[in-house]
Amino acid sequence: MKTFKLIATTAMGIEALAAEEVRELGYTCEVENGKVIYQGDRLAIARSNLWLRTADRVKIVVGEFPATTFDELFEQTKAINWEEYLPEDAEFPVQGKSLKSKLFSVSDCQAIVKKAIAERLKQAYNKSSWLEETGALFKIEVALLKDKVLLTIDTTGPGLHKRGYRVGQGEAPLKETLAAALVKLTKWQPNRPFHDPFCGSGTIPIEAALIGQNIAPGFNRDFVSEAWPWMDEQIWEQARLEAEDLANYDQPLHIFGSDIDHNMIKISEQNAFEAGLGDLISFKQMQATDFSTKLDYGVVLTNPPYGERIGDKKIVEKLYRDIGKAYKRYDTWSYYILTSHPEFEKLYGKQATKKRKLFNGFIRTDLYQYWGPRPPRNQKNV
Template identity: 45%
Template sequence: MSTEKFELIAPCHFGLEAVLKREILDLGYEISKVEDGKVTFLADAQGIADANVFLRTTERILLKVAEVKAETFDELFEATKALPWERYIPQDGKFWVAKANSVKSKLFSPSDIQSIMKKAIVERLKGVYNVSWFPEDGASFPIRVAFMKDVATIGIDTSGVSLHKRGYRQMTVKAPITETLASALIMLTPWKKDRSLVDPFCGSGTFPIEAAMMAADMAPGMNRSFLAEDWKHVVPRRCWYNAVEEAQDRVNLKIETDIQGYDIDAEALKAARANAKMAGVDSLIHFQQRPVKEFHHPKPYGFIITNPPYGERLEEKAALPQLYSEIGESYRGLDKWSMYLITSYDKAESDIGRKADKNRKIYNGMLKTYFYQFLGPKPPKRSQSQEKKEGTIE
């Protein structure tokens, strides 16, 4: 079964499909479709393991079962029943329709869609396995269905707990940015591991930690488990061993980095340090308690990548103009730096005192935010002999 090709669906934040597409291509898999908030690609069983272990910017990996058109519950029942569920779900499998959503479709009640589809799958499997009852005490197969204009895309979740949960974030502060979103935003910048990176509002440390994991080539999923590890008939055990072994071989913590996280909140920094340690990258990050107005850095050509306060609460809103003008002031004091910030605060540019060179709309959950990009000059190309002298070429 290992040579069998599957279609896999990788959901992501709206506006960040291009970053995820690049990641999938870099893993060596072929893209079949890019839509709003998801990328579909072709892979074998090894690809299911690789995608879960290595992809930084997707929320989960769904094994696509089918797309079916249904305008009535009868049609949905018959179409679902006609699918080859036995290819995926063994006789003792635990299966349920974990999530249903519907956009511009005649069938829109999630709970009705869920129960009709569950009944249809039970009917199908009763016929195949010749049983009238299922123990459902084996591996888990949560099914997800998304209706768009009366077409249902049906997939089985291979990941389980969302992939943004890398396993390192034990402690959080209020309104943290997810690990997948932080990764995608870093990847939208030209930052490389030999350049300085500072997050002056680091909170529980997500940006610096994700950057350090990238710098050390540490796979985001190497220290966690996935539902499909129990699907031995679909993904042989060795696929997971291969992925994790490759992930472990790639880690390199002996690199020189200049990654820093500042925050004025001592509790946040405590959380950030604990999380970095948990992620195994504490040696690559320097955390420090300091306000943004005291931020300066001697080196040129660095990056600020940050998620400053948005002022979601009224009493915080009043402090924003002052805060963003301090961000602008600190930024102007840096030599040839670039600054990338994600915020829903609509006066960010005027308070910073400079128009962003680029900005892109990104949905952070339901919140519309902007990723403002203030671009510094590119550093001069260094000659190889110079790099050898500085020891940056291995």
């Protein structure tokens, strides 16, 4: 069976988490900035798209070569066996990017790659006229870095963060892939309680529930490569049946989210219902400082306001002080708070056990980690 060189792209800072997921699928991989590189067959393409929680998309590497002139770019692109990937009627738009390369005009690079692929396909399919492009979509990217060309085909379509459950959202929703990465960084286990006191549209609690029951995050959506002639229906059926078998729908969960905005609670409930998790997550309208629990050894993971807008800073700083006081009462719990505020630890009143730099979109943030004690080994449920 044909194997492909695959790239799972990621946000900066969470490559190691995506690599861990690739290895859990059974593939050896290498990690570079913003990407995880591995080999896999057609089933690997389907499984990667269904299972990778923290990656942005999965791409097939079609060609890699150095090029400093447009002639080199054209000839080496044309030399690739594009007919092995693209059928005669393929729709193949070309996107591009260029960094620190002599061929810096992205639009020119795109046009040349497009022309080279078209010429190759016309030869391969014995066509004299222009290609119609009425068939399946193959999104091609030409990326130049330091005069090295990377040609890829996107197997995903809309990014992997598009799980298919978000029917509503707030002003600045957390990306589902980042939310999943945050849950994984807490090392939370499904037998422990979990709470997000600034839950917004419910993304963090929903991603925690998907992880807690081992539900493939891409289970309820489609992917662009499902329409490709050589990605047989049986491959996707096999991958989805495997995902169904691995899901642990009987795993009890104690996950709850809260927010001061009652409209966001309604949206959270709708999103959880859309994800098939409506009965598993409890949402409640309340202030973060009103957090109270009789449970031990839980995890609080949250993405509170950062105070970046003028006028919000003092309100947010008071909020950080107040939650610092409120959380002191529950010393068996672990707390994980994502914010861009440089004085967070001082305001919260405690130095973090550990900090991890992450990017929430284009905002540079830190995940402040306050580790509580480990639960007793004989404690099956808390």
